[in-house]
Every structure is written in C-alpha cells, then in structure tokens.
Amino acid sequence: MAAIELAGIEKRFGESHAVRGVDLAIASGEFVVILGPSGCGKSTLLRMIAGLEAVSAGTVSLDGVPMNGVEPGRRGCAMVFQNYALYPHMTVAENIGYGLRVAGVPKREREARVRSTAAMLDIETLLDRRPAALSGGQRQRVAMGRAMIRNPRVFLFDEPLSNLDAILRQQMRGEIKRLHRELRTTSVFVTHDQVEAMGMADRLVVMNAGRVEQVGPPADVFRRPASRFVAGFIGAPRMNLIDAAVTAEGTLAVGGWRPCDGLRFRAAAGRAVHLGVRPDALAPMPPAGGGPVFTADLVEDLGTEIHVHARGEGIDLILQRHADAPPIDTSFAVAIPPRAVHLFDAETGLRIEPDAAETLRQGAPAWDARRHSSI
C-alpha cells in the first residue's frame, strides 16, 4: 500500500501532447478511477505511474519517494492490461508465478503462493492450462492473479474489463471491489465506461484532452460537474445543454424565454452560457406562458425508464421519465426546477454557481430537483 503523488506530469510524443500537466494525490488504500473519452491520455498517465513510459516533465512519487527513472519492476506496482497480456507459452501457474521466479523465490514457496492466489480467484483447476485454452473471463482472472501474487504496493488497471461481455463485466467489477476491500491495496483503475467508473470509484478523476477536469467522489462529480465537459460526459442519457445568455439582472435568457426566473447569476450581462439540466429533472407541463413548445419526436421505452426526445424552437431536449409515469402529450412546455440548473460559461466551459444571497432575496422556491422529477 502506497500513496501516489503526481506533480506537474506532462507527456509528449513528438508533436502530440498526450498529458498536459496533471497534479494528483492518491491516498494509500484508495480506489481511484480515471475516467475519460478514448485518447484523452488515461493509459499514458497510468503507464507513467507504472514506469513503462518516461515522463516528459513532472514527478511521480510513491510514498514520497520520487520514482522517475526507476525501472517498472522495482516500483512495486502491478498492472492488469486490457488484453490481459499473458505469456502465451507458459501455463497459468507459470504465468502467475513468473514475477516470483524473476525475484528468485524458491520453487516450493512459489508453488504454494501460486496455489493460494489461484484459490482466491477460483482458478485452481486451470493451473496447468495455457492461455490459449482459456475463456476471456478466465484470462482476466489469471491476469489478476499475476498482479496480486507479488503483494504490490499499487494496482494499476488499464480498462481490464472492456473485452468482457456485459454480465461477466459486472461480475468482475464486483470481484475487483471485493478484492480491494480485502487487500486494501492502493488502486488506480482506468476506464472510459462511466457506469464502471461511478460504481467502483472511491474517488473519480475525470480527464479530457490530457488534463484533469474534475476530481471528487462520484456522487459529487455527478451532482456538481465542474465543467461543461464533465456535465456532458457523466450521466446517461446526457445532460441537456441549452445555449443561453445572462441578462442585465443576472437571470437566464434563452431567446425570449426566461426559464427559472428566480435564479440570479453574477456574470456580465450578455455573457454566453450553457444551461444544463439532467433529463430526469425536466418536467413536462401544458403549454402556457411564453416558453417554447416542444414536440416529442422519439419515445424510447427502456422498460425501467422512458426517454423522450423532443424539439421546439431550435432546442433539442431529452426527458427521462419513470416507466409508470402518465404518457406525455405530443406538445408540451417544460419547467426547469432552479435546483436542477447547472450553468457553464460558453467560453471557458467552467461552472458558474448561482448567486445564493441574490437568489434568496428574490424568493426563489427551494425546489428539490430529485423529488420534482419523480412526479
């Protein structure tokens, strides 16, 4: 178990700038998930922690000891690769025990440790097989065993579940978390799958284009996304993002529409912003007043929930409704509960918080978005 500290980490591959200044401290025993779209530099960051890739700038430290220039095998990190990367010519037992063999552990002890590791992963019956004779899920377990056997200080996972089918993926997700509860080894888990990320992380690191966008517990990242990118990336269906402007009074204007009039923002008048609302926070209501009228043009019934894709006056929206909610009219207006509003600067993409004092003075209702959505 070790604390990891990344300070000013950069990585360039010739012209391309894969990682652009990452500072991150991971506490000992923590399970951190790095989430981001494909190509954003997650693997590169992980490989720099492992030592498989040299940093272009910055320092990687484990327990306060700088690791730059230390060989991967001497950092005490173990890695599980996306395509498992088992040694094709070795049996499962030899695969799992190879690290111990390199370390010069005597054969007898090695065999005992291989057996007990295999027992933890339920693969004792496979020890004499070669990787080619294993299923994807079994290979995954062998790869886990190979990582576990040396009691590493840090586990690094690079999208280890993405080659598995949905059921197996869910099962392995549970198993990895169970192992983490038992072993308490500091873990860094890279994925592009937000469900995986939200479900597994103690702390979530959202990356985009080589930078960290936001760090925090998954629930916080979901409830208060720090940037438009995070808002759009996390949550399914995606958060609705509507082009809007801040008025002279600090309210929001979408064309002639003044949604959530009670909210006040301290931003320059005319400032272009994106108004974000999660699909489950939008409530349809009969068309009345000045708001735009939306027409549902696609209704997806997913069994547990219904997604309504609607458009009106150039705005596309998705509404998420409970499966047992009354059917929606073909034409409707929407109410945006003030508590459900996320506002982002159109230029910087950063979150703008409502001006709490000003909002209160205007007597905006303290509307609970979650309660509201379940109407």
Add this chain to the structure above:
Amino acid sequence: MTNRPRQLPVHAMMIVLSVLALFPVYWMIVTALKPETEIFSTALWPKAPSLENFGYVLEAIPMLRILWNTALMASATAAAQVLTGLLAAYALVRWPFPGVKLAQAVIGLSWLVPFQVTMIPNYVLATELGLRDTIAGLVIPNAAAAFAVIVFYNAMRSFPKEVIEAARMDGAGASRILWQIVAPNMRPALAALTVLAFISAWNEYFWPLLLTRHIENAVVQIGLEMFMSQEGNQWGPMMAAATLASLPILALYLVLHRQIIDSFMRSGLK
C-alpha cells in the same frame, strides 16, 4: 470434401510436380548403386546394384571426417546466425532509435551484396588472423546474416508489446525477456531459420574452396569435387558421396519438418 471432382486436377498437378522434384534425388541414388559398366545406362534400376561406389568413396577421401567437419561448420553457422539475428532484431524492435529505418534498410541491402565483392577482403583478413584451413574461418564470415535479422525482426514486431511490458512489470530485465518471453514464442521462425541457415552453410562451396588447404579440413562440397577431373568425372563415386552428403540434411528435415511447414504457411498467409 464436397468438391472432390474439382480437386482431382489439383492433385494430378501436385503429383507431377513431386515427381519432377524427386526424380533427380532418385537418379542420384540409383547412379550411386550402379557399377562402372552401367554408369551411362538409362534404365530406371541397375541390373546389378552394388555398394562398391560407397566403399570407394570412403577409401579415396576421409569422407566421415569431412562429413563431421561439415556438420560442425553448418551447425556453428546456423547457431551463430540465429543468435546474432535474435539479438539484432530484439534491439531494433525494443529500442527504436532515430534512423532505425535507415539501419534496417542498410541491413537489408547487405543481403544483396554478392559474395564476390567481400571474398577478397575476407580472404585477406582470414589469412592475417591465421584462420585458413580452419572451421572457424569458414564460420565467422557467415556468423551474421541480414536474412536472419529480417526474419526475426518481422516475427518480433508482431509479438504483442503488452506481453513484454507485463514481463517488465514482473521485474524481468532486457535479456531475461528475450530468452524467457520472446524467443520461446518464436519457435516457427527459429526452426525455419535454423534449417535454412544450416542447409545453405552445408552447400557452401566457394568460400571453403578458397580457404581449405588439406582434405582432412575440407567440407563435403570440396569432397565431391575430388571425383571431378580433367580426364572425366567419376560419376558413380561422386553420386555415392553426394548421397552421403544429403543424408544429414534429410534427417534434419524429418526432425523439424512440422515446424518448417508451419512457419512457411504462416509467412505465406500474412
């Protein structure tokens, strides 16, 4: 199975080709078995087959000694080419440096340099080093081969990088990774290259001709030459010696033929 009628012409063609390929070998053996009187007969089997040609060969030249020399020379050459090829290819794949493409091109081009160009400098060097009339002198100029580097380079490039990285995470160093992880997965390429290098060394003629002074230090191709003369060739003994010279190659092929076919099939499918 389902289109048996269409396979018939294919099989007929393969049989014809096989006969064409095998006939010279058959003729060599038959000629070796012919007594002097029958040597120019075109009968498919001698009237009075005998082993007298083989006896003559063993008396006229130290044939067993020569076969031993050749086996030693060919094994050492093949081993050296495999070793240097593995090391060079591994370095090129794992530590690509600026200009690695150029280095590869140069290695590839060296394959095209004809023997006649390097023959004289090699001869002078071998003489200076006192390697004339030695097995080492025959092996060292052929210890590294561009062909071997290229074959291993291609085989290693398609070897998954993550597996090497997994071994690095397991603490293995560069040479351990080569011998314990990479090389064991190169079996088809290793087998094919060993055989090709061995056979080509076995068939070497000019370089041994230049270097050899005494018949006890000769290799088989030089031995065969002993039965050619201005007054005419001794066909019977020559074919007997050629038969003896082919046996080890045949044995090698029988031992490794599965890997060889495997490897050729794979490179053909790429």
